[in-house]
Amino acid sequence: MTRDPGTRLLKRKSAYLGPAVLAGLCLLVHWQSFTAWFRADDFAWLGVGLHVQDFHDLMRALFSPQAQGTIRPWSERAFFMAGFSLFGLDALPFRVVVFATQFVNLWLVMALGERLSGSRAAGFCAALLWMVHGSMVEPLGWTCVYNQVLCALFLLGALRFLVRYTETGRRRYLVAQWAAFLVGFGALELNAVYPLLAAGYTWLCARKYFRGTLPLFIPSLAYVVLHHAVAPFARSGDYAMHFTGSMLRTAGTYWTWSVGPVFLWSPFVLPSWVLPAGVALLTAGLALFLAGKLRGGGAQAALFGPLWYAVTLLPVLPLRDHVTEYYVYLPLIGICWLAGWALVESWKSRGAVRWVAVALALVYAAMAVPQVVAASQWNHRIAARVRNLVEGVAGAHELHPDKSILLEGVDTDLFWNGVLDRPFRLIGADRVYLAPGSEQAIATHSDLGEIGDYILPADVTAQALERDEVVVYDVRGSRLRNITSLYAQRPLDRKLPLRVDAGSPLEGYLMGPEWYAVDTDHRWMPRRATLRMGAPPAAGMKLYLHGQCPTALLRGGPLGVTLTVDGMALPAASIHPGESAFELAFALPADVVGRPEMQIAVEVSRTFIPPGDPRQLGLAFGVFEVR
Amino acid sequence: MTKAFRATGWLACALSVILLFAPLGCKRRKVRAQATVEEAPGLASTIHLGDPRMAAQIVSGLYGVENGAWRWSARRFAVVLRPPAGSAQKGAILRVKLTVPPVIAEREKSVTLTAAVAKSPLPPETYSKAGDYTFQRDVPANLLTGSDPVRVDFELDKALAPSDADSRELGVVVLAIGLESK
Numbered sequence: 001m002t003r004d005p006g007t008r009l010l011k012r013k014s015a016y017l018g019p020a021v022l023a024g025l026c027l028l029v030h031w032q033s034f035t036a037w038f039r040a041d042d043f044a045w046l047g048v049g050l051h052v053q054d055f056h057d058l059m060r061a062l063f064s065p066q067a068q069g070t071i072r073p074w075s076e077r078a079f080f081m082a083g084f085s086l087f088g089l090d091a092l093p094f095r096v097v098v099f100a101t102q103f104v105n106l107w108l109v110m111a112l113g114e115r116l117s118g119s120r121a122a123g124f125c126a127a128l129l130w131m132v133h134g135s136m137v138e139p140l141g142w143t144c145v146y147n148q149v150l151c152a153l154f155l156l157g158a159l160r161f162l163v164r165y166t167e168t169g170r171r172r173y174l175v176a177q178w179a180a181f182l183v184g185f186g187a188l189e190l191n192a193v194y195p196l197l198a199a200g201y202t203w204l205c206a207r208k209y210f211r212g213t214l215p216l217f218i219p220s221l222a223y224v225v226l227h228h229a230v231a232p233f234a235r236s237g238d239y240a241m242h243f244t245g246s247m248l249r250t251a252g253t254y255w256t257w258s259v260g261p262v263f264l265w266s267p268f269v270l271p272s273w274v275l276p277a278g279v280a281l282l283t284a285g286l287a288l289f290l291a292g293k294l295r296g297g298g299a300q301a302a303l304f305g306p307l308w309y310a311v312t313l314l315p316v317l318p319l320r321d322h323v324t325e326y327y328v329y330l331p332l333i334g335i336c337w338l339a340g341w342a343l344v345e346s347w348k349s350r351g352a353v354r355w356v357a358v359a360l361a362l363v364y365a366a367m368a369v370p371q372v373v374a375a376s377q378w379n380h381r382i383a384a385r386v387r388n389l390v391e392g393v394a395g396a397h398e399l400h401p402d403k404s405i406l407l408e409g410v411d412t413d414l415f416w417n418g419v420l421d422r423p424f425r426l427i428g429a430d431r432v433y434l435a436p437g438s439e440q441a442i443a444t445h446s447d448l449g450e451i452g453d454y455i456l457p458a459d460v461t462a463q464a465l466e467r468d469e470v471v472v473y474d475v476r477g478s479r480l481r482n483i484t485s486l487y488a489q490r491p492l493d494r495k496l497p498l499r500v501d502a503g504s505p506l507e508g509y510l511m512g513p514e515w516y517a518v519d520t521d522h523r524w525m526p527r528r529a530t531l532r533m534g535a536p537p538a539a540g541m542k543l544y545l546h547g548q549c550p551t552a553l554l555r556g557g558p559l560g561v562t563l564t565v566d567g568m569a570l571p572a573a574s575i576h577p578g579e580s581a582f583e584l585a586f587a588l589p590a591d592v593v594g595r596p597e598m599q600i601a602v603e604v605s606r607t608f609i610p611p612g613d614p615r616q617l618g619l620a621f622g623v624f625e626v627r
Numbered sequence: 628m629t630k631a632f633r634a635t636g637w638l639a640c641a642l643s644v645i646l647l648f649a650p651l652g653c654k655r656r657k658v659r660a661q662a663t664v665e666e667a668p669g670l671a672s673t674i675h676l677g678d679p680r681m682a683a684q685i686v687s688g689l690y691g692v693e694n695g696a697w698r699w700s701a702r703r704f705a706v707v708l709r710p711p712a713g714s715a716q717k718g719a720i721l722r723v724k725l726t727v728p729p730v731i732a733e734r735e736k737s738v739t740l741t742a743a744v745a746k747s748p749l750p751p752e753t754y755s756k757a758g759d760y761t762f763q764r765d766v767p768a769n770l771l772t773g774s775d776p777v778r779v780d781f782e783l784d785k786a787l788a789p790s791d792a793d794s795r796e797l798g799v800v801v802l803a804i805g806l807e808s809k
Contacts, residue, residue: 088657088658089657089658089659090659388661390658391658391659391660391661392661392663394658394660394661395660395661395662395663396663397660398660399663399665408683409682409685412794426657427657427658427660428657437686437687440687440688441687441688443794473663474682474683476679476682476691477664477680477682478679479661479662479663479664480661480663480664481663481664481680482663482664482665482666483683486669486670486683486684487683489670489707489709489775490686490776490778491707491745491776491777491778
């Protein structure tokens, strides 16, 4: 090792250069992601701390299973809660954190790539190949996918500390590895595979440390058992696990999305064979390089890339019905280590091999980069529309704080990205609805939600317009436009609604005199209460009641609920202890089919009087819906 | 090498910390409220579909403005119009400026447009070639009561189904729809 200060300085500078260039390129390629606003699920996470009042609420908000039973306190709960409380709906600080994490990830990929291949250039190429891939778009451009970026940080960080431990034997690296591994469980469930990576690395590259990695399996197994006990695997729906031959098909799909562009899609119109041919060429190139390395002997490290890919992809393979582009974000690192190594080693060789490698790299870039640009632009465009909507509603709410807001002109993209997760509650505008008829312009995704839950029925709209309780805004332009007076002139269908939200002040005219006043978003009934609503247009429909039953009311056992429709008593139902959030369904009698309206009377078998409240309370509603 | 990597690690960490705390200077308001357009638009008898201010009179089935001049329709579309002066006595003329694009004409051979004013259907018209057309129909006075807005529903017998190339159902290109005095 040289002691010359000039050489040392040069080396140090070159050590900074790679990460700095990678960070700069990352910003350049993903600038549209860096400047993207929030959309869709982001709003659900931004609102996770809205109801935190005390330490118990905070613990629940941080650690209770949510959204498909996930428990990700650092990457989702704490990240969004802290970010929203500090910066509100300013997306830039969130993006800065995401990109800063990614810069560190790129450096770690480069550093580990160098350790595996023995070449700094190979490490740099690996990070570069990873960075330009389409699977990067959502983790960098959609805030709620930060869990992937943070998980990469913990996995790569832990592995980096393990490598340093095997190189130096210093215990502090071992401790740091354990710390990164254990903290990583708060980022993403995928962290549980780390012991396999650690064991794989030591087996291939530092065999004498292999036994030392075995204790890592204990926390992982404990985590899997505990997680399964708290949030069991889904048995139906998109997140159900299918341990069948479909895993091979899913693996095949992910392979094409890893070596080629995600969704095997290009913004260019290409003959259908082009992208599969590109994937085949790159697969062959990687396979030949790996085979060459193994045949030559002494290069077991080359196997670690494919091992990383398989291990980090394995947990998502049973999700047959939830194949997602960013699921290859982490596995791809392994392939990029191999590809970076192959590219640099081929470049060093003489003859045709060098140019074949360059050609394959160009094929990869030609498939990946246009897809990244197009997907980033799409994400940015949608997020900008959502921002326009949310900030416009904020402006409207400032002007009309006591009125409900009706949105006209919401289309499919805007609804699923900017309305579904109720972003308006984050700005204190709780009563924002879609105009009647909006469902005609919005494509349905029943797995994500019901559009009807967001639409104000035509009769309710007409009543609210007459009482001057609602302002109507057209969202189709660059700024929200108040069209209330014009909208009020439109002929509206005055049939009573088939869905009545008892918690909405706008629908109070449908409620009988027995009901108490609205409490925030619900309305309490005494022992008996009545309401009017639309009758079923066809036979075989049911009336669904949604609401909350206080625990105090269920202490005496099941609560009887009886219903009469136009004076006809329906078979009684009951709410059992533990069913605080209830849904009851009543088959409607054929006699009421086609009537212009029907009178509903609900009665409960007992009531209670809460401390400090003189009211006799039955159930808190909720929604009455015919469907 | 080790020192170089350590230095790089420190650089990355420092960069992360700087980036992490950089936004602390940002305003801490929950959201930036955007100004809305509050002036009340009047109801027009004729709407030019390239004019975004007219969007409020579109009830359904007409997509966003394209080239600042027109909108694609779905198979069914509807608008609200103000009856022109005197139409309650003399009736009015419903006039729709539209284009049947080549892609529709080639694929569907012909396309028939039907209109209904206040739910009363008017005679349909069939177009078998691509080109610009004006759909024009007399509207009886009894369908137009004073200044009350009237809803006009349109229906095509065929439209292009949503596809990978365009997720929208596409009918014809519409430039203007209006009720004019006789």
